[in-house]
Amino acid sequence: MSKIVADADGLIKLGKSGVLGCLLSATEVLVPRAVYREAVDAGKKEMHEDAFELEKVLSEGGVEVVEDQQDGRAEKLLEGVTSLGVGERATLHVLFAREADAVLTDDKAFLNLLGRARIRTLVPAAAIVSLFETDRLRRAKAIEALGRIEGLSRHEVYEAAMEGLIRPKEPKEASDR
Amino acid sequence: MNETKPTKPYPLRIPQNLMELADAKSRAERTDRSTALRQLLYAGAEEYVLELLSEGRISTGRAADILDLSVHRIHELAHRHELKIGGTLDDYHRSTESARELIG
Numbered sequence: 618m619s620k621i622v623a624d625a626d627g628l629i630k631l632g633k634s635g636v637l638g639c640l641l642s643a644t645e646v647l648v649p650r651a652v653y654r655e656a657v658d659a660g661k662k663e664m665h666e667d668a669f670e671l672e673k674v675l676s677e678g679g680v681e682v683v684e685d686q687q688d689g690r691a692e693k694l695l696e697g698v699t700s701l702g703v704g705e706r707a708t709l710h711v712l713f714a715r716e717a718d719a720v721l722t723d724d725k726a727f728l729n730l731l732g733r734a735r736i737r738t739l740v741p742a743a744a745i746v747s748l749f750e751t752d753r754l755r756r757a758k759a760i761e762a763l764g765r766i767e768g769l770s771r772h773e774v775y776e777a778a779m780e781g782l783i784r785p786k787e788p789k790e791a792s793d794r
Numbered sequence: 795m796n797e798t799k800p801t802k803p804y805p806l807r808i809p810q811n812l813m814e815l816a817d818a819k820s821r822a823e824r825t826d827r828s829t830a831l832r833q834l835l836y837a838g839a840e841e842y843v844l845e846l847l848s849e850g851r852i853s854t855g856r857a858a859d860i861l862d863l864s865v866h867r868i869h870e871l872a873h874r875h876e877l878k879i880g881g882t883l884d885d886y887h888r889s890t891e892s893a894r895e896l897i898g
Binding site for chain 2: 619621624625626629630640643644655656659660662663665667668699700701702703704705718719722723724725726727728729732737738739740742743744746747748750751753768769770771772773774777778781
């Protein structure tokens with residue numbers, strides 16, 4: 618099972634889409650403590666409904682909240698970087714310290730850094746399409762999930778993901794029609 | 795964003811017209827001139843930070859930290875201002891390849 622570290626941006630968007638629970642059953646998701654504070658604690662303090670829902674999904678999904686970690690490889694990558702916040706930095710440290718496979722994020726600045734470092738990433742729209750392609754999500758549910766985060770995604774990304782969802786699947790998908 | 799950010803004094807000459815605007819705002823909102831000025835400063839900062847965010851020059855977490863807001867609130871503001879945030883099409887395509895290995 619793949620091990621994925623989430624930042625607040627990716628966690629909140631996938632939570633909002635309503636399919637985070639589905640990803641949790643397909644992969645092992647690690648949430649750094651700093652990210653949990655940003656996505657759940659701070660959101661609850663401002664009474665964002667999504668934050669309460671996120672707390673519930675993370676708890677039910679048995680997600681591990683990882684305490685602060687320090688890793689020299691992350692430290693080196695973050696040298697001189699002022700564009701990232703506490704949560705994204707913690708995500709990178711946990712990624713290396715726990716030998717995770719990828720980062721769940723949809724943050725452009727963070728994606729830029731991860732791309733330069735050749736670290737694998739999972740953006741929410743791609744996660745939704747992949748969950749659909751692997752029969753973990755029905756087409757209607759996947760389209761609904763993508764629609765829920767449309768306003769937080771770039772239009773071209775939304776369109777590309779939608780294309781992936783409406784394209785006919787291989788024959789084994791017959792029961793989904 | 796859990797604690798009030800520390801402040802520090804800074805000498806600044808403020809144009810008369812902005813001072814008049816701050817006075818008008820303070821009268822309308824029954825607050826003092828300094829608070830009105832800080833609110834105007836924050837409004838400008840918010841716009842600039844959102845611009846940096848949409849250009850990918852800072853992250854959502856960094857934007858939240860600078861403005862002393864939650865990431866949820868930053869998402870709301872970006873949506874309200876119809877700003878395009880999030881990964882690009884290239885990011886999406888790269889991620890799609892990874893997703894097949896990670897989830898498949």
